[in-house]
Structures are given as structure tokens and as C-alpha cells.
Amino acid sequence: MLAGAIIIPAMRVIGALVSVVALGGQAQTLPPPFPRPNAVKLLDNDRAQVWKVAWPKGQPTALHRHVYDVTGVYTEPGDRQITALDGSKRQVSTAAGGIVWQFKGLTHIEEGTSDDPLRAVMIELKGDGPSGKTVKPAGVPEFSSGALPLLDNDRVVVWGDPGAAAPVRHVHARDTVVVWTEGRDGRAIFLPAGTEHTSEPIGAGAKATLFELK
Numbered sequence: 001m002l003a004g005a006i007i008i009p010a011m012r013v014i015g016a017l018v019s020v021v022a023l024g025g026q027a028q029t030l031p032p033p034f035p036r037p038n039a040v041k042l043l044d045n046d047r048a049q050v051w052k053v054a055w056p057k058g059q060p061t062a063l064h065r066h067v068y069d070v071t072g073v074y075t076e077p078g079d080r081q082i083t084a085l086d087g088s089k090r091q092v093s094t095a096a097g098g099i100v101w102q103f104k105g106l107t108h109i110e111e112g113t114s115d116d117p118l119r120a121v122m123i124e125l126k127g128d129g130p131s132g133k134t135v136k137p138a139g140v141p142e143f144s145s146g147a148l149p150l151l152d153n154d155r156v157v158v159w160g161d162p163g164a165a166a167p168v169r170h171v172h173a174r175d176t177v178v179v180w181t182e183g184r185d186g187r188a189i190f191l192p193a194g195t196e197h198t199s200e201p202i203g204a205g206a207k208a209t210l211f212e213l214k
Contacts, residue, residue, distance in 0.1 A: 030065040042188040047175050049124040052186040055080045055112030065107040068124035071156050072100040073209045075181045078118025083109040099150050121179045121186040130214035135194030140171040161207040167199045175213045180206040
């Protein structure tokens, strides 16, 4: 199992999708997860929408359906209750640094249950699959954190902070979303494929999580 990855049982995803199909026209009227209270848009382009999200205690979301595959990282720990389409409820405790992965079509209600709310930066992946876009200038090494990725599937590769003592010039061959925090505030920037630089353009002393979009 990949460190920090959030594994969603296949039967749960299938069950949610079957329920949505059974609802017929009602599924079309459900709102998407964002925008909503306690969610702030950080960026939006043709590859992704990125949101800074909190789950305050006692403030349930509307029943919503995720229209995009979603990845991201939890920036502050916290607890929440998730209510599925069939009304079943489950309690979830999440640590900071956990990586989000969920398929589009998931339908639920979320409600924070901890005094200090869970916080995350959530990345909605546009399109129905990988773009295949890469830009690799000759003579420049491709970005690598020097460790195994935190998550690698057909839509995204997620890397933890490389933490290089002596950063070297490198290229991001894929479109990349860089996420970090300043205090408790989530931040994100978008690096187009082919971006060359020495250090990630983030706050001094901050640690980044990098999401390469396939």
C-alpha cells in the first residue's frame, strides 16, 4: 500500500454509482461538491480546479455528486461523518499529509465532527482520462523527488517534498499542481509542462506536495 494513500473499496464506489443510476433524473439535479461554503477556489484552468476546503463541526454539506476524479492532500487533521446515498453513515478520522483519491460519480454528504476542522487542498481533474501531454527539453533532468511516489495511477503521480539539500535545475515534463501550506492556509500553483527551474516557487521553509497530471 502506498504511504498516505486513501484507498476506496471498489464495491463502495460501484454501489454509489448504481444508486445514482437508479435515481435517474434526480442524479442530474444533484449539485457538484464545489463551490460551497468553507471551500475557496485557488486556481482553475483547462486541466484542473483546485480548492482549499475545511469541514467545520456541525456544518453538513448538501448531498452532492463528484463530477470529476479528485486528488489532493489533507493539510490539517480532523474528523468527519460521511453519509452515503443509501443513508448509511460512517465516521472517518484523517491525519495531515494523507493523499486523496476518489473517482467521479461518488455521491454523499460530509460533516465535520472535530473541534479543529479537517482541512485539505482538493484537486478536481478535468477531462475523462490522461492527456498524454509531456514536454521534455533536451539536456535538462526530469523532476524526481528521489523517493517512491505517494500515489501513481492513470491520472496522476503524487510526490512528497524532495527536500534536496542542493537543488538542481530540472524540468516538469507534465502539467503539475504544487500544493503547500503557510500556517494553516493551503496554497497551490500550476506549473505548465516544460517548466524549468531550480527550486519550487513556494514559501520559505514550506514543504510541498507535487501532483503531476497525466
